[in-house]
Amino acid sequence: MTRLLALVWPDLRTDAEIASAVDFNAMLDRLDDLSPRIEAVDRGVALVDVTGLGPSLGDERRIAARAVALVRKVAPLPVRAGIGDNRWLAVLAARLARPSRPEAPAAFHAFPAGAVAVRHAMAALPLILLPAEPETRQRLALFGLTTLGELAGLPRSAVGAQFGQEGERLQALARGEDPRPLIPRRRPERLVTRATFEPPVDGVGGSALALRRCCAELCDRLRARHLAPGRATLTLELDGAPRLAIELAFPEPALEPDWIARLLLTRLEQAARARRGAEAEPGVAAIGLVFDRLSDPASRQLATFTAQAARWEELRWELERLNARFGEGRLWRARMDRPAAALPERQARLAEVEA
Amino acid sequence: MTRLYVTHPLIQVDTDEQGMPIRLRLDGVTHGDVGICNRWRVDDDWWREPVARAYFKLVTRDGLLCTVFWDEIRGTWHLERIFD
Numbered sequence: 001m002t003r004l005l006a007l008v009w010p011d012l013r014t015d016a017e018i019a020s021a022v023d024f025n026a027m028l029d030r031l032d033d034l035s036p037r038i039e040a041v042d043r044g045v046a047l048v049d050v051t052g053l054g055p056s057l058g059d060e061r062r063i064a065a066r067a068v069a070l071v072r073k074v075a076p077l078p079v080r081a082g083i084g085d086n087r088w089l090a091v092l093a094a095r096l097a098r099p100s101r102p103e104a105p106a107a108f109h110a111f112p113a114g115a116v117a118v119r120h121a122m123a124a125l126p127l128i129l130l131p132a133e134p135e136t137r138q139r140l141a142l143f144g145l146t147t148l149g150e151l152a153g154l155p156r157s158a159v160g161a162q163f164g165q166e167g168e169r170l171q172a173l174a175r176g177e178d179p180r181p182l183i184p185r186r187r188p189e190r191l192v193t194r195a196t197f198e199p200p201v202d203g204v205g206g207s208a209l210a211l212r213r214c215c216a217e218l219c220d221r222l223r224a225r226h227l228a229p230g231r232a233t234l235t236l237e238l239d240g241a242p243r244l245a246i247e248l249a250f251p252e253p254a255l256e257p258d259w260i261a262r263l264l265l266t267r268l269e270q271a272a273r274a275r276r277g278a279e280a281e282p283g284v285a286a287i288g289l290v291f292d293r294l295s296d297p298a299s300r301q302l303a304t305f306t307a308q309a310a311r312w313e314e315l316r317w318e319l320e321r322l323n324a325r326f327g328e329g330r331l332w333r334a335r336m337d338r339p340a341a342a343l344p345e346r347q348a349r350l351a352e353v354e355a
Numbered sequence: 356m357t358r359l360y361v362t363h364p365l366i367q368v369d370t371d372e373q374g375m376p377i378r379l380r381l382d383g384v385t386h387g388d389v390g391i392c393n394r395w396r397v398d399d400d401w402w403r404e405p406v407a408r409a410y411f412k413l414v415t416r417d418g419l420l421c422t423v424f425w426d427e428i429r430g431t432w433h434l435e436r437i438f439d
Binding site for chain 2: 342
């Protein structure tokens with residue numbers, strides 16, 4: 001028996017400002033800790049397959065509470081949670097959920113498992129809950145139908161004759177039937193590698209070689225699949241100090257291990273310096289490197305030489321990479337100062353590019 | 356794309372009796388059968404450092420397309436631009 005949990009964030013659905021400020025994908029990423037099957041139905045609506053989680057997490061209210069707690073780490077927004085046998089019932093349960101007190105951040109409602117129990121639980125609910133066109137709703141009212149139970153109790157053939165396919169669909173919903181499966185979102189792929197040091201190496205600089213090796217290893221794995229990372233996250237486990245994490249998002253997919261390692265190391269040294277102040281540098285016990293936001297690098301080749309209107313950040317990134325690869329004093333920018341000059345060498349002048 | 360030689364390297368150019376290029380030598384390679392696509396003059400800066408150049412846009416039998424000029428003041432041939 002499938003059990004689905006629907007989470008509905010009313011603020012995300014109605015308030016554009018909040019919706020733009022909150023990273024909905026990050027909220028869903030959090031739910032990965034609960035279940036591998038998650039669907040983003042719409043902005044502010046998510047479905048989670050919670051089948052079989054009972055033995056490890058407790059009853060359904062506890063499972064919903066766990067999901068809400070996970071998501072609230074990203075965005076502490078009011079949420080309605082509902083559980084049912086299928087996606088329609090789960091979402092309907094979330095709609096029916098009412099907080100126990102006005103200031104409560106979450107509300108929960110569940111339909112019982114099993115067709116008979118569901119029909120019994122839904123029987124008294126008003127027809128207005130069905131996703132029907134106003135005309136259909138009006139016609140249902142003309143037939144004197146006001147509750148889901150009344151519609152569910154009619155012979156299917158009679159409903160089909162009167163209301164067509166749409167009527168049959170609505171009756172199935174009124175009976176708590178919904179054949180649409182949950183379509184799990186594709187989890188973002190990530191590549192992970194790790195190096196441990198026994199004994200710990202001295203300072204951040206001591207781990208540079210291992211970092212380069214990790215970068216090269218991940219880049220080799222991606223190169224074989226013609227992919228490149230859009231983000232690198234480096235985590236340092238320090239000896240006797242809290243771990244240090246650096247995240248580096250690339251404006252475009254990058255597959256240059258030395259360059260990625262160098263950039264990470266630079267950021268890492270800055271962060272380590274800012275954290276320790278005058279204290280001695282702690283030893284590094286392990287490093288972990290994650291590449292994600294994988295995509296095809298081919299389409300971005302030679303980005304320097306394509307039109308870069310409003311993409312100065314990308315151009316600067318490209319220039320910085322070229323500078324790092326070929327050294328200082330190799331990149332020049334031509335500026336047309338006197339386009340009407342008779343001699344070509346006087347039309348433009350060259351200025352060194354400082355990336 | 357073209358490559359503009361701002362430093363104008365010296366080149367060897369053979370001319371006919373009218374002073375028109377018929378053969379040029381670049382990087383140790385001789386390009387014969389030179390055709391003249393275009394020609395023009397530039398006279399500039401006569402009041403401080405005079406410039407007097409006879410420009411030729413040339414195409415050779417082996418496909419080289421370039422711009423060269425005859426510096427009338429120094430009496431030398433120079434390469435200015437090579438077209439891809």
